[in-house]
Amino acid sequence: PVASEVTSEENLSINLDNTLNFGARQEVETRTSWKAPIIWEGMFDPKLYDQKHIQKKSSVALTVFAVGRYLDAYLKTFLTSAERHFMLGLQVTYYVFTDQPDKVPHLELGPQRSLKVIHVEKHSRWQDISMMRMKTISDTIESEIRHRCNYVFCLDVDQEFKGRFGSEALGDSVAQIHAGFFKAPQQSLTYDRNPKSKAFMESGDYYYHAALFGGLCEHVKSLADHCFLGIMEDKQNDVEALWHDESHLNKYFWLHKPTRLLSPEYCWDQVSNKDNIQVIRLIWAPKHYDTLRTK
Template structure:
């Protein structure tokens, strides 16, 4: 009897040790993804720190925040608890002080192909005045006319980098090619850049666009549809397309002309949209709004962690609605028949 009891106790002890060992070995560390090397793990830790660990300078003075007073005319939180950024919902001094201490670098991509080169000067000049002022910024210009890229004086820590790309007889092809080029760029700059925003060149900055826009995957609400029922959104409605969004589905309609976030998040978006566009093309399908359709499909499934209000891409021809307290970035009025190779 004694020997049997000892054996049972030893068996229980061994099982307990085995459980502790396995639990320790297979438990994921916080939010850090499983990686292959010590260097990769350190990189992941830095990424997590950039997103979640927000440290304000000691003794920084700013207005006391309130949880009972604020914007009541607009929705400031999506159903999946992603913040929707409007004027009056954030403190720019506080946010800048937090993110400047992280020494981040922000990239922006802009495509100035064909006659769209005419919009580049104003884009660069206004970006210098309003886009992430006080941060390190690299603006990557993709163009088939590199000799026509205007020289714009940039502040210290900010620069313009030109990438040559072929021209095209169809503006749809130019639009569709963007995701592949963005994917390739991210792979080139991944060791020197933290966040990236992909922006339309035929737009100008009119107000601050800064650290309040930083997030994992960042979408911008389209100014043309944000008051509409989703049944009116111009999603790709053909089930044969990989950009398909069925009737009764979808959250918001997002802009293809402004999106961004952490490099790894935007890389996954760009890669997925590119592969889906390519697979569609092999079957003779082109989504209704090219990469914008694929982007909306992607963000219907992969919810953005931060949403920027239509302040972040308005349209110059539209009158300002009462809830739009400031226009930060806006598409200029233009004649598409004049600037697009085919309409």
């Protein structure tokens, strides 16, 4: 009997995504060539998604790194805004990775929400602070997250939630379309173009933003493992990909297509043209390169 062979995970996503309204946003692309949905405001019924995921007891880990000066600069805003907007109604565990555990702000968390602080070393090069997240994410999924959460989302800390970021974003393998490139022509996408790097690619589907990726634990772990392997192989060959971990992430999603894409409504910047953006759910915080990127 075919029906009983369908796991509940598959069942849930099939049923729910059948309710997506792909025609709701005529002016933007709502499905990839490989038939993955691209989630835009107006396509989904938030109540339906929440109800099903609450019923299924979906649980979500949110990982974030706040190392060195990024802790004081961004962490409190990131967490307090997540409390207001990220996966409300579901079980959420924050994993905060930092070199200064004592300085993590104490917040009153909502019901079913908890926070875990994990000590990490501060790499001296900022490129390594960013790239080595992949190794820590993989290790922590293996040791902790997979025993507690179905899904894991990995975010940059220099961001603030501004609107609902809910269960419609959950999927097996979730990629974020970069706000700066969603209308850009192929040739202008900033993939790594150096054949010596493992991240090298000549063409791709979209330009994805490493500030946000997620999915089922097993999928995110294989993404993180793949990227980390590429990063380490590059180090041995004395090359570094153009946009570090982001280049490797783009290569991974080119080889292993994401099953769900988030429109730039899910990770917007402050400056791009807002034409197609109906809701801002998460926004890049202002960059203070002058003070934060000096050694």
